[in-house]
Amino acid sequence: MAFxxxxxxxxxxxxxxxxxWGIMAIGVYITFRVLDVADLxxxxxxxxxxxxxxxxxxxxxxxxxxxxxxxxxxxxxxxVTGLFHTKCGIPAIxxxxxxxLALYSVNLRIMGGKANQPVGxxxxxxxxxxxxxxxxxxxxxxxxLLVATVIVVVALYWFFGTxxxxxxxxxxxxxxxxxxxxINTNANIVLGLMLSNGLVALSGGLLAQFQGAxxxxxxxxxxxxxxxxxxxxxxxxxxxFRNFGLKMFAVSLGAVIYYFVLQVVLxxxxxxxxxxxxxxxxxxxxxxxxxxxxxxAHKKGGPRHA
Amino acid sequence: MLELKNIxxxxxxxTVHEKTALDNLSLTLNEGDxxxxxxxxxxxxxxxxxxxxxxxxVDSGSIIIDGKDVTRLPEYKRATLLGRVFQDPMMGTAPTxxxxxxxxxxARRGKHRGLKWGITPQEEKDYYQRLKExxxxxxxxxxxxxxxxxxGQRQALTLLMAALQKPKLLLLDEHTAAxxxxxxxxxxxxxxxxxxxxxxxxxxxxxxxxxxxxHGNRLIMMDAGHVVLDISGEEKKKLTVPxxxxxxxxxxxxxxxDDKLLLS
Numbered sequence: 001m002a003f004x005x006x007x008x009x010x011x012x013x014x015x016x017x018x019x020x021w022g023i024m025a026i027g028v029y030i031t032f033r034v035l036d037v038a039d040l041x042x043x044x045x046x047x048x049x050x051x052x053x054x055x056x057x058x059x060x061x062x063x064x065x066x067x068x069x070x071x072x073x074x075x076x077x078x079x080v081t082g083l084f085h086t087k088c089g090i091p092a093i094x095x096x097x098x099x100x101l102a103l104y105s106v107n108l109r110i111m112g113g114k115a116n117q118p119v120g121x122x123x124x125x126x127x128x129x130x131x132x133x134x135x136x137x138x139x140x141x142x143x144x145l146l147v148a149t150v151i152v153v154v155a156l157y158w159f160f161g162t163x164x165x166x167x168x169x170x171x172x173x174x175x176x177x178x179x180x181x182x183i184n185t186n187a188n189i190v191l192g193l194m195l196s197n198g199l200v201a202l203s204g205g206l207l208a209q210f211q212g213a214x215x216x217x218x219x220x221x222x223x224x225x226x227x228x229x230x231x232x233x234x235x236x237x238x239x240x241f242r243n244f245g246l247k248m249f250a251v252s253l254g255a256v257i258y259y260f261v262l263q264v265v266l267x268x269x270x271x272x273x274x275x276x277x278x279x280x281x282x283x284x285x286x287x288x289x290x291x292x293x294x295x296x297a298h299k300k301g302g303p304r305h306a
Numbered sequence: 307m308l309e310l311k312n313i314x315x316x317x318x319x320x321t322v323h324e325k326t327a328l329d330n331l332s333l334t335l336n337e338g339d340x341x342x343x344x345x346x347x348x349x350x351x352x353x354x355x356x357x358x359x360x361x362x363x364v365d366s367g368s369i370i371i372d373g374k375d376v377t378r379l380p381e382y383k384r385a386t387l388l389g390r391v392f393q394d395p396m397m398g399t400a401p402t403x404x405x406x407x408x409x410x411x412x413a414r415r416g417k418h419r420g421l422k423w424g425i426t427p428q429e430e431k432d433y434y435q436r437l438k439e440x441x442x443x444x445x446x447x448x449x450x451x452x453x454x455x456x457x458g459q460r461q462a463l464t465l466l467m468a469a470l471q472k473p474k475l476l477l478l479d480e481h482t483a484a485x486x487x488x489x490x491x492x493x494x495x496x497x498x499x500x501x502x503x504x505x506x507x508x509x510x511x512x513x514x515x516x517x518x519x520x521h522g523n524r525l526i527m528m529d530a531g532h533v534v535l536d537i538s539g540e541e542k543k544k545l546t547v548p549x550x551x552x553x554x555x556x557x558x559x560x561x562x563x564d565d566k567l568l569l570s
Contacts, residue, residue, distance in 0.1 A: 159421075163414055166403075166424035170411050173400035180359070180398065181467070182385035182415040 007267045012133045012142065014263040018256030019145035020128070020206045021225055023152055025233075025255045026248050027074075027199030028226030034160070035172040035192040037085075040096035040223055042200050044103030045077040047219035049201025050208030051110040054119045057209070063127045067205045074201025075194045077103060082190030107216050118213040126209040141210060148206075149252045152199065157245035159195075168192050200226075221276055228283040229255035235289050258282065307507040308335040308475055313357060313367030314531075327353040328364065329531035335475070340501055340508045340522035344515060344550075349528040351511045352393075355477045358509075360384040372474040386416030389468030389506070391461060391481040391497075398464030401453030405444060405463065408452055409433045412467035436466060440496065458489035462496055469500045476501065478510040482517075494521070515547045527554060 024046055031039040049070035056066040077099060084095035111117045121129040128141035159165040170178040171188040178185050200222075208214040233247070233254030241250045265278050315328040327350050335341060343351050357364050358371070360381035368377045371387045392398050399408050410425040410433075430448070437445035440462050444455075452460065461481055468476055478497060482490035498521060501508050512518050518525055525542050527535035527550070534557035537545060 161424055162421045163419040163424050164421060166407060166411060167414075167419045169403060169407075170400045173402045174397070176392075176397050177400050178411075179382045180385055180388075180390045181411050182382050182417075183411070183419070184380075184382050 003267060007264065009134075010263045010267065011260070013130060014259040015256055016128070016130065016133050016141050016145060016210065018259035019142070019149055019252060020203055020210055021222075021259070022149055022203075022229060022252030022255035023206065024200045024203035024222060025226045025229030025251045026149075026152060026156070027196040027203065028223065029230050029248060029251045030156070030192055030196040030199070032227065032230055033172075034169055035189060035196075037092045037172075037189065037193070038096070039078075039081060039193055039196060040093060041077055041081045041099045041103070041193070041197055042096075042223045042226060043219040043221070044100035044107070045074045045197040045200045045219070046204035046207070046222045047107045047214070047216060048073050048077055048103050048110070049204025050214035050218055051107045051117070051204075051216070052201070053205030054117050054208045054214035055110055055112070057119050057124050057126070058117065063125055063209065067127060067202060070205030071198045071202040074198040074204075077201065078194035078197030079190065081197070082193040085193075086186035086189055104216065111214060111216065115216045116213055119209060120212060128206055128210045129212065130210050131212075145206070149249070153245055153248045153252070156248055160244060164191075221279055224279055224283055225255070225258065228258050228279065228286060231283065231286045232257050235286055307337045307339070307372055308333070308358070308509075309368075309370040310334070310354075310358070311368045311370070313364045313369060315353060315357060315362070315364050326531055328357060331367070331532045333526070333533055335507055335509070337507055338505055339524055340506075341510070341524045341526055342518040342522045343509060343511045343526055343528060344513070344518045345528035345534075350531040351528050352479055353531075354528070355390075355479050355509065355511065358384075358475070359388055359390060359477060387474040389471075389473035389476040391464045391468055391476075391478050393480040393483050395457035395460040395464075395484055398467070399452045399455075399460050402451060404449050405437070405452055405455075406430060406433050406448040408463065409436075409467060409470065412470045415471045417471075440466065456489075458485050458493055461485065461493045465493070465496055465500055469504050469506065472504055473506065476506045476508040478508065480511045480513060483513060497521075515550055519545050519547070519550070527557065529554075529557065 024042070028039075028042060031037045052073045053066040053070040056069055057063055061069075081095045081099040084090045084098060085092050090098070108115070119126065121131055128144060129139070130141070132139035133141055160169055167178065167183045168188045168191060170181070170183060171185045172192070175185045178188070204219070207218065229251050231254070233250040236254065236257065237250040241247050261282055262275070262278060266272070270278060310331055310333045312330050312332055313328055314326070314330055317323070317325045317327055331350070331354060343354075345351050356362065358369060360376065360379060364377065368375055370376070371384070374387070376384050376387070390398070400411070406425060410429055413429065433448060434445050437448065442459055442462055444459060444463065452463065455463065464481075481497070482493050485493060494517060497510070500506070508522070510522065519542070523542065524536070524538035525545070526533050535553055
């Protein structure tokens with residue numbers, strides 16, 4: 001009973017974390033599924049977003065404006081990876097790793113050489129804070145995060161329905177076809193990487209406010225969480241959600257499920273130091289499910305060998 | 307309409323894999339020409355089409371389409387002037403996008419792609435009619451993903467897409483080779499129809515000598531990276547497959563090898 005009670009107690013926090021990371025996961029969805037590019041910039045750009053937002057708020061900027069700046073910092077990070085990839089011919093994965101590595105130094109610079117910069121909710125007005133996650137008040141971050149997620153999904157749904165957005169989708173679906181139809185695939189890859197990392201950094205800005213600090217290491221393993229959310233959403237909702245907008249929303253739900261699972265595991269007695277191990281295992285399991293399912297179906301459907 | 311001036315292309319220069327694919331190739335197409343292209347494997351047929359489309363840059367020479375020198379233009383910019391259908395049915399369409407979305411993408415070839423909605427209701431009506439004319443039942447599946455279509459349906463759709471924005475030049479790269487004979491015949495028939503209705507200047511690579519003779523107003527044969535035979539008009543109409551084989555052996559200076567031409 002005590003186990004259940006403490007689990008229930010932890011759920012609002014997990015849901016909020018999931019929604020914050022969900023925005024990042026939608027960014028990962030854009031590169032991983034729409035553009036068909038594995039972008040590892042994410043681990044760096046999420047911390048960049050956090051650092052930019054926190055430092056600007058500490059400097060007296062409005063928290064919403066600071067989030068906008070975090071978004072722009074992510075656009076720039078994506079631009080760098082995009083140019084490495086398209087203009088310098090560096091494979092996408094490596095281009096992302098290079099930017100991610102470089103961002104570590106950049107992030108330390110932004111944070112004034114410190115590995116951690118706090119932004120207390122008592123001292124500053126913040127958009128979201130985990131302190132109020134169980135409060136029944138306007139300060140509660142859950143409704144706000146839900147609205148933010150819906151806005152992001154609607155905006156992306158609109159964009160990917162436009163002429164330009166369609167051409168980005170075509171670039172990911174079949175680059176050969178896209179070029180044959182006069183689409184500048186390189187420009188679209190850069191655009192997609194920018195958009196993706198913009199969202200990732202926005203999520204970083206929210207995360208830093210939520211937990212009350214920006215940390216230079218806050219992005220470590222972020223790409224794994226993003227991929228986890230994408231894959232969990234596909235395994236769980238793949239058959240129900242066909243619409244593009246719903247698919248993106250499902251990615252956010254995927255992140256929430258991820259944090260629920262994580263919470264359960266923590267309640268079972270593992271500590272936070274084990275989180276990365278648990279994260280990796282969760283992703284491995286959800287990645288394996290479709291594969292195993294396929295194998296079982298094959299055995300059932302296929303001819304039987306005596 | 308198309309002018310190739312002494313274009314050459316060598317792949318992997320300076321290595322053991324060095325291969326001269328195009329060797330000082332020159333060719334001029336007049337407006338309305340429908341040229342069929344034949345030749346053995348490695349003769350440079352596909353390389354020529356890809357050079358025109360800009361898949362790679364040529365080493366030397368120049369490529370002029372409709373009076374415009376496109377030699378240095380990237381592939382996506384040349385696409386404005388070209389319609390293309392590939393040998394692999396997977397290559398010409400976006401599988402995860404709807405039939406009508408694919409058409410809408412093609413309708414905007416060469417146009418600015420802005421923040422207007424990607425497909426208008428007017429277009430949908432237009433595409434319905436055009437798909438209906440294909441007579442493949444695709445008009446009732448306009449929101450289906452192209453990945454669900456058969457190879458023949460995809461090639462038909464790609465053809466339609468190639469002609470939506472009337473191209474200066476239509477490039478058909480063995481676009482029926484991956485299809486079964488009946489579907490191939492149907493797609494070929496459709497190609498003829500689209501070329502005729504839109505008065506398109508066309509180049510069609512084929513491995514089938516009969517098709518090469520039966521279609522178009524001009525036939526060229528390639529060998530070792532250049533044109534060795536160029537037949538048009540009345541002379542082409544009277545051509546037979548044995549004629550072609552004899553001509554080939556004369557032109558290339560080797561014994562014509564039926565297998566090489568017919569079966570490769």
